[in-house]
Amino acid sequence: MQSIEPALAEGADAVAAVLARGLADALGPERAALWRVERSGYRPSAHTLDGSDGILAAVLTSGRPATAATKIVDLWVAPDAPGDAADRLIDGVLARASERGDAAVKWELPEGAAVPESAVIHGFAPMRKPWGAVGTEATRGLVRWLVSMPHEEPGYYGQTTLFTCGAVAGLIATERYGTPGFAGQNAPDRDLEIEFWRRASNYPACEPIGLAVTVQEHLGSRAAVKVALDHAGPVLLEDFTGFDYDFRAELQRESRKRAADLGISVDGSRIPMTEVAARVAAGDQALLLIDEAPMHADPGPHWIVAHAAAGPYVVVEDPWVNRATGETWVDTHELPIHVDDLERLVAWGPEGYRGVIFLSTP
Structure with a gap:
C-alpha cells in the first residue's frame, strides 16, 4: 500500500511548484490553465496527497484578502488514488479555513459539472443562481458555513460598469x-x-x-x-x-x-x-x-x-x-x-x- 501524506503549498510560487511536479501534465492544458490564473494577491493554495509515484489528488483554493471565506477552485483525483483521497483533502481545506478564522468555505463548479460526492458528505449546499454575474453566470456555487449563520439568502447581481x-x-x-x-x-x-x-x-x-x-x-x-x-x-x-x-x-x-x-x-x-x-x-x-x-x-x-x-x-x-x-x-x-x-x-x-x-x- 502506498504511503500517503497530505501537504499544503501556500502562495502563487508554491502552487506553480506543485504544477511543475507533474500535476500540470495530469490536469491537461485547459484545466492547468485554471490553476495558472494570476491569483498571487488572493491566497492561492494547493492541498495535495502524495504517493510514492507522485501526486494522487490535489485541490486549488483561493480567498479574497480582508474577508473570511475560502473558495475551492478545483479538485482533481487520479484514477488510481485511494477512495478516500478527495475526502481527506476536503478535510484539510476545512481545517485550514477554520484555523485562519474563516466563516465559510465555498466550492466553485464549472457549468455542467456534477456535485462531487465529497461536497455532499461534507455538508456543502447549493447557492442561489445569480440574476447576473458579468460573464460568470454559468458557474455553480456551493457553500459550507463554518459558523452558525441562519439567514435568508439574497439574490446576486454583478455590476456591469466600473461605476454602478x-x-x-x-x-x-x-x-x-x-x-x-x-x-x-x-x-x-x-x-x-x-x-x-x-x-x-x-x-x-x-x-x-x-x-x-x-x-x-x-x-x-x-x-x-x-x-x-x-x-x-x-x-x-x-x-x-x-x-x-x-x-x-x-x-x-x-x-x-x-x-x-x-x-x-x-x-x-x-x-x-x-x-x-x-x-x-x-x-x-x-x-x-x-x-x-x-x-x-x-x-x-x-x-x-x-x-x-x-x-x-x-x-x-x-x-x-x-x-x-x-x-x-x-x-x-x-x-x-x-x-x-x-x-x-x-x-x-x-x-x-x-x-x-x-x-x-x-
Whole structure:
C-alpha cells in the first residue's frame, strides 16, 4: 500500500511548484490553465496527497484578502488514488479555513459539472443562481458555513460598469422589501442598473446621502432609510477641483435637502462596525462605503451591502467580480467579513470618513 501524506503549498510560487511536479501534465492544458490564473494577491493554495509515484489528488483554493471565506477552485483525483483521497483533502481545506478564522468555505463548479460526492458528505449546499454575474453566470456555487449563520439568502447581481456599484448594492438590498428589482433578464436588468445610477449619481460616484435618497424613493413606505456619515462637507470629491468640484458639491447640498424632506436622518457621529453588525443581526441591512485597498491592494471607493450577521462576522454582497484574478460570483455572493476587517474597509479618503446607509422595516 502506498504511503500517503497530505501537504499544503501556500502562495502563487508554491502552487506553480506543485504544477511543475507533474500535476500540470495530469490536469491537461485547459484545466492547468485554471490553476495558472494570476491569483498571487488572493491566497492561492494547493492541498495535495502524495504517493510514492507522485501526486494522487490535489485541490486549488483561493480567498479574497480582508474577508473570511475560502473558495475551492478545483479538485482533481487520479484514477488510481485511494477512495478516500478527495475526502481527506476536503478535510484539510476545512481545517485550514477554520484555523485562519474563516466563516465559510465555498466550492466553485464549472457549468455542467456534477456535485462531487465529497461536497455532499461534507455538508456543502447549493447557492442561489445569480440574476447576473458579468460573464460568470454559468458557474455553480456551493457553500459550507463554518459558523452558525441562519439567514435568508439574497439574490446576486454583478455590476456591469466600473461605476454602478452603489446602484447595484442598493437594488440588491431592496429585494427584501418586495420592490421591483433585478429579474435575471440581461437587457432590462442593465437598464435598471443604469437608470438607478443616473438618479443616485454624483458623477460618477454615488455619495452616501444621494444614494440614500434614491433608495428611499425606490422603496417608498416599504422600508425606512437612515444615514451615518461622520463628515459634514462634500464627500468622494478628493480628486476634483474648480467647476468639477463645485457642481458636485452643489448636488450633494441638494441631496441633503431632499433627505430632510423625505425624513431621512443623517447621524454625523462615527459608527463602530460592532454596532453595524448588531443592527444587521437584528434585521437591518447596511450599504457600506468601503476602500477596496484591503481587498485588492488598489484603493478606490466602492459600495457593498451587508445583509446578515452573527458573532464577529457580517455577510455581504459585493457587486464587483474581479475576473482577472479568477473570481466569479461565487466569491462575491454571501461573502463573510470579520468586523475587524470591516473597521479597515469602511473608511475613505485622507480623513478616513465612514459612510453607512441603513435600511429597516418600518
